[in-house]
Amino acid sequence: MRVLIVEDDKVVAEYISKGLKESGHVYRHISDGRDALFTAITETFDVIVLDRMLPSLDGLSILQTLRASDNTTPILILSALSEIDDRVKGLKAGGDDYLVKPFAFSELLARLEVLVRRPLNASVENVLRIADLEMDTLTRRVTRENKTIDLQPREFQLLAFFMQHQDQVLTRTMLFEHVWDYHFDPTSNVIDVHISRLRQKIDKGFSKALLHTIRGAGYVLRSSE
Amino acid sequence: MFFAALNKFSKNATLRFSVFYILLFTSSVIVIFFFMAISINRYLQNDDRKRIEMETKSITESIFDSDSEMWPDIIKRNFDRIGDNKMIYVLFDHDRSFIDGNINGFLSYPSGSKTWRKLSFIGNSETGKKINTVLVKQSSLPGGYELFVGNTFQERKVILKTIMAQFIGGLMFTIVLAIVGSAIMTGSIIRRLETINEASHEFMTGNFSARIPVDQTGDEYDRLSMNLNLMLDQIESLMREVKWMSENIAHELRTPLMHLRTRLESMLESTSQNDPQYKIIHQAITDSNNLLDIFAALLRISQINSGISKTHMTEINLSDVLCDAFDLYEPLASDKNQIIKLANVDTARVTADRHLLFQAFSNIIDNAIKYTPEGGTIRLSLSVNREKAAVTITDTGPGISRKEKMRVFKRFYRQQKNNSASGYGLGLTLVEAVANLHNAGIKLEDNNPGLQFILEFHLSSEHSNMFTI
Numbered sequence: 001m002r003v004l005i006v007e008d009d010k011v012v013a014e015y016i017s018k019g020l021k022e023s024g025h026v027y028r029h030i031s032d033g034r035d036a037l038f039t040a041i042t043e044t045f046d047v048i049v050l051d052r053m054l055p056s057l058d059g060l061s062i063l064q065t066l067r068a069s070d071n072t073t074p075i076l077i078l079s080a081l082s083e084i085d086d087r088v089k090g091l092k093a094g095g096d097d098y099l100v101k102p103f104a105f106s107e108l109l110a111r112l113e114v115l116v117r118r119p120l121n122a123s124v125e126n127v128l129r130i131a132d133l134e135m136d137t138l139t140r141r142v143t144r145e146n147k148t149i150d151l152q153p154r155e156f157q158l159l160a161f162f163m164q165h166q167d168q169v170l171t172r173t174m175l176f177e178h179v180w181d182y183h184f185d186p187t188s189n190v191i192d193v194h195i196s197r198l199r200q201k202i203d204k205g206f207s208k209a210l211l212h213t214i215r216g217a218g219y220v221l222r223s224s225e
Numbered sequence: 226m227f228f229a230a231l232n233k234f235s236k237n238a239t240l241r242f243s244v245f246y247i248l249l250f251t252s253s254v255i256v257i258f259f260f261m262a263i264s265i266n267r268y269l270q271n272d273d274r275k276r277i278e279m280e281t282k283s284i285t286e287s288i289f290d291s292d293s294e295m296w297p298d299i300i301k302r303n304f305d306r307i308g309d310n311k312m313i314y315v316l317f318d319h320d321r322s323f324i325d326g327n328i329n330g331f332l333s334y335p336s337g338s339k340t341w342r343k344l345s346f347i348g349n350s351e352t353g354k355k356i357n358t359v360l361v362k363q364s365s366l367p368g369g370y371e372l373f374v375g376n377t378f379q380e381r382k383v384i385l386k387t388i389m390a391q392f393i394g395g396l397m398f399t400i401v402l403a404i405v406g407s408a409i410m411t412g413s414i415i416r417r418l419e420t421i422n423e424a425s426h427e428f429m430t431g432n433f434s435a436r437i438p439v440d441q442t443g444d445e446y447d448r449l450s451m452n453l454n455l456m457l458d459q460i461e462s463l464m465r466e467v468k469w470m471s472e473n474i475a476h477e478l479r480t481p482l483m484h485l486r487t488r489l490e491s492m493l494e495s496t497s498q499n500d501p502q503y504k505i506i507h508q509a510i511t512d513s514n515n516l517l518d519i520f521a522a523l524l525r526i527s528q529i530n531s532g533i534s535k536t537h538m539t540e541i542n543l544s545d546v547l548c549d550a551f552d553l554y555e556p557l558a559s560d561k562n563q564i565i566k567l568a569n570v571d572t573a574r575v576t577a578d579r580h581l582l583f584q585a586f587s588n589i590i591d592n593a594i595k596y597t598p599e600g601g602t603i604r605l606s607l608s609v610n611r612e613k614a615a616v617t618i619t620d621t622g623p624g625i626s627r628k629e630k631m632r633v634f635k636r637f638y639r640q641q642k643n644n645s646a647s648g649y650g651l652g653l654t655l656v657e658a659v660a661n662l663h664n665a666g667i668k669l670e671d672n673n674p675g676l677q678f679i680l681e682f683h684l685s686s687e688h689s690n691m692f693t694i
Contacts, residue, residue: 011484018491080479088537102483102517105490154552180553182583193556 001046001116003027006036006062007078008054012101016049019105033057040066045073046116049108052079052090060093067094074115076108087183106217110169117168128163131223133202133210135163144206154179155198162211162221171218195219239414243407250403251396258392265388269381270360274341277362280312281374285364293368300372301325311379313346313359319369326373332356339363344375417446421453431532433461464531479520486513515649522651523636529581529658540685543573543582543614544607550586551605558594558603565594565603573607573614574685577663585659588652589618589678596622597675614682621675630669656680 003020007013008031020027028043030036033054040048040062052059063075076097077090087098097111128135133144140156142149151159157179162170172191177183195211203209212220284303288296297316304314304327315326323330332345341362348357361375420438427435436457437450493506551567558565593603601621608615625633632638634657639650660667660680668679 009480011487012480015487015490102479102486180549182549183580184584184587186553186587190553190557193560194553197556 004045004048005029007051313375315373317371562599571609593620619677
């Protein structure tokens with residue numbers, strides 16, 4: 001994917017660009033607000049990483065200007081401000097996701113990939129499928145190898161989120177934000193326990209594991225090893 | 226009803242002062258009247274004596290020139306002439322037998338030689354016979370005759386009664402006037418104090434632009450309001466400075482920390498896992514992460530304490546948040562072979578920031594799971610009584626000693642015996658900050674064994690008028 005990095009902090013920008021390059025993505029880095037707005041309008045990107053505090057023009061203004069001119073490029077706001085207030089402001093202004101500094105590159109990458117790839121739309125097709133695992137979002141029935149799997153409501157939501165983002169790495173924070181809908185970082189390994197429960201139900205006793213752990217990043221649901 | 230009124234009375238200083246003032250005023254009026262009545266009575270008594278003496282003198286003078294045998298007749302004539310039923314005349318002869326008078330003699334014949342005395346007789350009135358007491362002057366006439374002239378005080382009684390009636394009417398009027406006056410005064414004072422109360426409450430709940438209205442009369446309340454407003458101005462600017470500072474610290478201090486971590490991560494990538502340096506770098510990354518986490522937690526606590534987050538409060542169902550927290554931690558507790566259960570969850574609507582509440586509940590449950598041994602029980606409940614909703618989280622862990630109960634909310638405080646448990650000692654500090662933001666009470670009680678953590682929230686409808694008097 002083609003990423004525009006708007007960030008005035010050289011070290012952070014370097015960290016992001018190095019990571020993107022290593023994972024095979026193309027990037028363009030700009031540190032000034034005005035230049036960034038110009039570049040975002042004149043060139044096409046898959047996703048924009050936008051810092052909030054910038055010289056000459058702040059991140060939110062860039063965001064508002066882009067959205068006002070019907071530019072729908074997904075934008076991830078990067079900020080040192082962690083208050084919910086700022087998160088809400090950023091998302092209201094038209095941001096698609098919000099990440100607080102400091103962050104792990106794996107977290108940023110996972111979020112960018114989710115932003116670039118549209119989720120499988122369950123409203124068009126009611127049945128989500130991966131390998132031999134099937135989920136009917138209307139009847140809320142989950143089967144694997146034609147055997148019914150009983151899931152708790154929260155496990156169902158968790159699996160649904162994974163199935164909509166197949167082959168994408170989902171971090172613990174992302175899972176928590178989407179499935180539980182609260183903004184905070186659970187300190188202990190609560191999410192891991194939920195994942196292992198889900199794994200017990202959908203993977204145990206079947207020939208191939210679908211739910212994989214990505215060390216230092218999160219989890220992925222995929223049919224290939 | 227009565228106790229409610231009494232409670233309201235005891236909580237209102239102005240009202241208390243007015244009632245005290247009315248009582249003081251009324252009793253001073255009563256004391257003044259009492260002394261006035263005494264002197265009027267004394268004056269009237271003197272008047273009575275003068276009248277008796279005058280009558281005695283006129284009778285004595287009328288018999289002065291005549292023969293002693295004629296006296297009874299002359300006196301009788303005198304009695305008939307006067308015919309006044311307020312005056313009493315009785316004539317006895319030397320052997321104390323009744324000769325004449327406008328009454329039938331006294332209950333007992335007066336003994337001794339006192340001139341003035343009070344005597345009783347049986348008189349006729351509309352209601353029947355009645356014992357009357359009169360002030361009498363005894364005069365000895367030549368020939369052993371004894372003349373008694375008295376006054377029934379009736380006039381005096383009528384006068385005193387009239388004065389009394391006038392006074393009671395006047396007193397009633399005075400009391401009514403005092404009550405109405407103090408009600409108006411109290412009302413206006415309370416209203417003015419209430420505007421100050423309302424504005425300060427609004428300020429405390431996070432609206433830093435709230436100020437006390439000043440009505441330009443320049444009186445002492447206006448001066449108080451203006452001074453308080455100046456104080457609020459200063460607090461507001463301090464708060465803004467703190468916010469600005471914390472944001473800048475967040476930016477300025479976290480950034481170099483982040484750079485440090487980023488560089489360590491780059492180092493780690495270029496180091497082989499077999500290299501002895503690998504472990505050290507890995508540990509350094511963990512350390513810098515901890516540092517960043519502590520910093521984020523501290524910043525968050527001070528932001529919550531500053532009341533800035535108040536703007537995100539919405540009306541929510543408290544039980545939803547508690548059930549979600551239960552739902553999140555249930556597998557973790559089960560993994561530790563602990564029994565975690567939701568008991569008695571009432572519905573309770575409160576005005577709150579759901580994200581912060583969730584974090585607070587999570588911190589408490591996380592602690593409970595951390596400290597409760599295998600096989601222990603963690604119990605969550607939400608009970609509503611009249612105006613409060615109590616969230617209770619109990620565990621069967623080691624509990625907290627009385628001495629430590631006050632200290633657990635302090636920043637960086639960790640229980641001595643549980644030093645091995647992870648965390649920075651900021652979890653409960655955050656819980657306290659969240660509770661304060663929501664005006665919720667915190668109670669730590671013994672579960673014998675274990676700890677009972679109670680958070681008491683005000684229900685939504687009560688929330689708005691919590692600070693009125």
